[in-house]
Amino acid sequence: MLRKKTLEKRQPANDRTALAARIKDVALEAGVSTATVSHVINKTKHVTDRTRERVLGAIERCNYYPNAHARTLASGRSKMIGLLVSDIANPFFPELVKSFETASFDRGYNIILLNTNYDAKRAADYVRRLIELKVAGVALMTSELDPALIDELARKRVNVVFHNLGTVGQHMSNMLVDYRVGIEEAVYHLVSLGHRKIVHVSGPACFRSAVIRREAFIESMLRHLPEVPATVYEGDFKFEGGRRAASEILAGGEMPTGVVVANDMMAFGVIQEFRAAGLTIPRDVSIVGFDDISFAAQTDPPLTTVHSPRLEIGRRAVEALMMTIERPGQQGVEVRIPTYLVKRGSTAPPPMGAR
Amino acid sequence: MLRKKTLEKRQPANDRTALAARIKDVALEAGVSTATVSHVINKTKHVTDRTRERVLGAIERCNYYPNAHARTLASGRSKMIGLLVSDIANPFFPELVKSFETASFDRGYNIILLNTNYDAKRAADYVRRLIELKVAGVALMTSELDPALIDELARKRVNVVFHNLGTVGQHMSNMLVDYRVGIEEAVYHLVSLGHRKIVHVSGPACFRSAVIRREAFIESMLRHLPEVPATVYEGDFKFEGGRRAASEILAGGEMPTGVVVANDMMAFGVIQEFRAAGLTIPRDVSIVGFDDISFAAQTDPPLTTVHSPRLEIGRRAVEALMMTIERPGQQGVEVRIPTYLVKRGSTAPPPMGAR
DNA sequence: CTCGTCACCGTAACCGGTTAAATCCTCCTG
DNA sequence: CAGGAGGATTTAACCGGTTACGGTGACGAG
Numbered sequence: 001m002l003r004k005k006t007l008e009k010r011q012p013a014n015d016r017t018a019l020a021a022r023i024k025d026v027a028l029e030a031g032v033s034t035a036t037v038s039h040v041i042n043k044t045k046h047v048t049d050r051t052r053e054r055v056l057g058a059i060e061r062c063n064y065y066p067n068a069h070a071r072t073l074a075s076g077r078s079k080m081i082g083l084l085v086s087d088i089a090n091p092f093f094p095e096l097v098k099s100f101e102t103a104s105f106d107r108g109y110n111i112i113l114l115n116t117n118y119d120a121k122r123a124a125d126y127v128r129r130l131i132e133l134k135v136a137g138v139a140l141m142t143s144e145l146d147p148a149l150i151d152e153l154a155r156k157r158v159n160v161v162f163h164n165l166g167t168v169g170q171h172m173s174n175m176l177v178d179y180r181v182g183i184e185e186a187v188y189h190l191v192s193l194g195h196r197k198i199v200h201v202s203g204p205a206c207f208r209s210a211v212i213r214r215e216a217f218i219e220s221m222l223r224h225l226p227e228v229p230a231t232v233y234e235g236d237f238k239f240e241g242g243r244r245a246a247s248e249i250l251a252g253g254e255m256p257t258g259v260v261v262a263n264d265m266m267a268f269g270v271i272q273e274f275r276a277a278g279l280t281i282p283r284d285v286s287i288v289g290f291d292d293i294s295f296a297a298q299t300d301p302p303l304t305t306v307h308s309p310r311l312e313i314g315r316r317a318v319e320a321l322m323m324t325i326e327r328p329g330q331q332g333v334e335v336r337i338p339t340y341l342v343k344r345g346s347t348a349p350p351p352m353g354a355r
Numbered sequence: 356m357l358r359k360k361t362l363e364k365r366q367p368a369n370d371r372t373a374l375a376a377r378i379k380d381v382a383l384e385a386g387v388s389t390a391t392v393s394h395v396i397n398k399t400k401h402v403t404d405r406t407r408e409r410v411l412g413a414i415e416r417c418n419y420y421p422n423a424h425a426r427t428l429a430s431g432r433s434k435m436i437g438l439l440v441s442d443i444a445n446p447f448f449p450e451l452v453k454s455f456e457t458a459s460f461d462r463g464y465n466i467i468l469l470n471t472n473y474d475a476k477r478a479a480d481y482v483r484r485l486i487e488l489k490v491a492g493v494a495l496m497t498s499e500l501d502p503a504l505i506d507e508l509a510r511k512r513v514n515v516v517f518h519n520l521g522t523v524g525q526h527m528s529n530m531l532v533d534y535r536v537g538i539e540e541a542v543y544h545l546v547s548l549g550h551r552k553i554v555h556v557s558g559p560a561c562f563r564s565a566v567i568r569r570e571a572f573i574e575s576m577l578r579h580l581p582e583v584p585a586t587v588y589e590g591d592f593k594f595e596g597g598r599r600a601a602s603e604i605l606a607g608g609e610m611p612t613g614v615v616v617a618n619d620m621m622a623f624g625v626i627q628e629f630r631a632a633g634l635t636i637p638r639d640v641s642i643v644g645f646d647d648i649s650f651a652a653q654t655d656p657p658l659t660t661v662h663s664p665r666l667e668i669g670r671r672a673v674e675a676l677m678m679t680i681e682r683p684g685q686q687g688v689e690v691r692i693p694t695y696l697v698k699r700g701s702t703a704p705p706p707m708g709a710r
Numbered sequence: 711c712t713c714g715t716c717a718c719c720g721t722a723a724c725c726g727g728t729t730a731a732a733t734c735c736t737c738c739t740g
Numbered sequence: 741c742a743g744g745a746g747g748a749t750t751t752a753a754c755c756g757g758t759t760a761c762g763g764t765g766a767c768g769a770g
Binding site: 375377378379389390392393394397399400421422423424425426427428429430431 | 755756757758759
Binding site: 132269 | 456
């Protein structure tokens with residue numbers, strides 16, 4: 001890769017244009033110094049109109065693309081953001097990624113997407129790579145994070161934004177998605193329709209989000225129906241888990257009239273299993289999902305579900321990062337994002353006999 | 356960002372460990388030159404076991420992370436790949452991205468995800484950024500690509516892999532997904548079930564993939580039912596477009612017994628609209644989708660659809676890129692990936708009266 | 711004992727930019 | 741007309757690595 005010595009370096013700029021022109025070639029072509037070219041590109045110093053035009057013309061003629069690596073190396077500023085997600089194929093993430101990407105793009109940043117696949121070791125490997133890349137910031141939209149990693153990020157003074165995790169601090173922000181309000185609205189919705197036998201199908205206990213939703217459900221039940229014991233079936237956040245939970249419910253003693261499910265995929269599984277058993281939704285049982293994935297509006301019946309604002313999470317996460325990137329030493333922020341119920345067709349008053 | 360002069364540079368390594376240790380600090384700590392450290396890290400030259408251990412120890416003690424930018428700048432080799440997609444929220448892409456990411460990770464590459472949102476201007480902007488980043492390669496998994504852009508990539512000798520597009524050439528490969536075989540299987544499947552009145556709901560004519568599927572449908576019909584005119588309704592690749600197409604079909608004269616739909620989302624729309632009109636799937640009408648998105652297996656009835664192997668596309672795209680990255684000057688490859696029919700519950704023999 | 715070879719390691723140029731500080735003009739003021 | 745003042749440019753050090761090339765010491769052969 002090293003260029004041959006003196007002679008070749010003196011070759012006219014246009015010999016290089018076919019390949020990669022360097023700032024030096026542009027400077028030569030424009031008859032100015034590399035510093036001036038740099039200042040024109042970055043608008044870091046005032047330059048005469050005439051000079052600027054000469055430089056811009058030269059850039060054009062050389063078909064010059066500044067080398068981003070040389071740039072960040074010299075300036076210490078990078079235009080890249082790392083985005084860690086657990087599983088991009090999980091319908092929760094694509095929209096989050098999309099809005100995150102859009103918001104980053106608008107600010108001139110590129111994102112490096114990292115899919116941990118729920119693997120903590122892999123997440124650790126990724127974090128190391130991101131540090132080596134000297135990224136401007138990292139968004140950790142996953143849950144499987146070793147505290148040691150977070151320490152490492154803190155030591156390296158990397159700007160970070162978490163998703164329902166770490167405490168905020170120097171260059172560390174947190175997106176606090178409030179699952180509670182959504183679950184509360186869901187339970188209240190069913191209760192005000194007249195339901196009293198309401199159960200919950202939760203996610204796996206190893207997911208923090210699942211636990212929070214579960215606890216929120218229990219709390220809400222206690223608030224609205226203190227005399228009814230809150231029953232919970234554990235699923236796996238997947239379609240099959242929903243089916244299994246539903247068949248457990250069917251096998252159990254008393255049939256509930258309302259089910260609050262911890263995510264939409266499982267809710268679909270529950271619905272399918274109930275249907276297979278001859279029940280009609282929402283006539284016999286009301287179902288509430290969680291997430292409001294894009295499909296939820298288009299199933300039959302359309303799913304009543306708690307909307308978790310993925311677009312907003314992505315956008316606000318970038319904003320939070322920008323805050324700490326642009327003002328180093330600034331304290332991070334805690335952004336609270338509420339969830340809310342979207343009423344559709346999978347809920348209705350309980351059947352007469354069950355009231 | 357520039358460090359203060361001479362004195363500070365002489366400070367002992369451990370003053371820097373808290374921040375970012377440089378290769379120089381590691382060399383000092385190990386009592387060797389930076390060249391040796393570099394060789395140990397990259398295994399580019401043989402080094403005594405004793406020396407290697409000293410270096411590794413120093414790296415450990417300094418908590419040293421090599422600067423990736425300095426590395427690519429000096430070596431001219433980058434460990435990043437650009438991945439352009441049209442819309443990550445489109446259910447076709449997440450799995451593709453996932454397998455692409457996994458395959459890249461395994462080879463030590465990081466991916467930069469770029470979402471063009473079907474916007475050619477944006478795609479152009481992205482390509483420019485990627486060139487500035489001197490990425491090792493670019494995967495263009497979108498359709499809205501200006502030929503001028505492709506020229507630019509060719510001029511800059513960037514390794515590229517397309518998705519059903521550009522011809523292969525120097526450092527340019529192509530993933531040729533064969534929609535034809537899948538459509539053919541779909542039509543043949545319906546024909547052998549006894550269907551004769553089969554129509555197609557296509558995607559918008561501005562999508563190349565939609566046009567190919569449409570033409571494949573017409574061809575297959577001509578092959579199997581030369582006496583029946585092939586009817587096509589144009590949709591938009593979205594749920595709503597499916598519904599609209601279905602209502603057109605219902606409004607039209609003769610009701611078909613089989614519908615081949617150009618993607619699954621529209622197929623769901625078609626099914627919903629037919630149901631609303633009192634029809635039962637597949638008793639009254641058989642529906643075949645295209646894509647085999649993960650939901651397809653879990654709807655009611657499960658959707659018979661053409662599987663388009665997204666996981667394989669991602670994996671093979673990375674392989675193709677690696678080929679041209681590792682052997683520069685090598686001709687690109689054309690990878691042909693077939694699609695195939697997955698029979699599920701949305702197809703059945705036509706109703707008796709219609710045979 | 712001298713010399714060549716070989717294995718190992720260090721020196722220093724270079725990658726392509728940024729930017730503090732120095733230089734060079736031009737113009738204004740006393 | 742000398743002496744700044746101040747804006748436009750240039751000079752050159754630096755970012756943190758890689759790597760061609762040269763130097764050094766041990767050792768075997770002549």
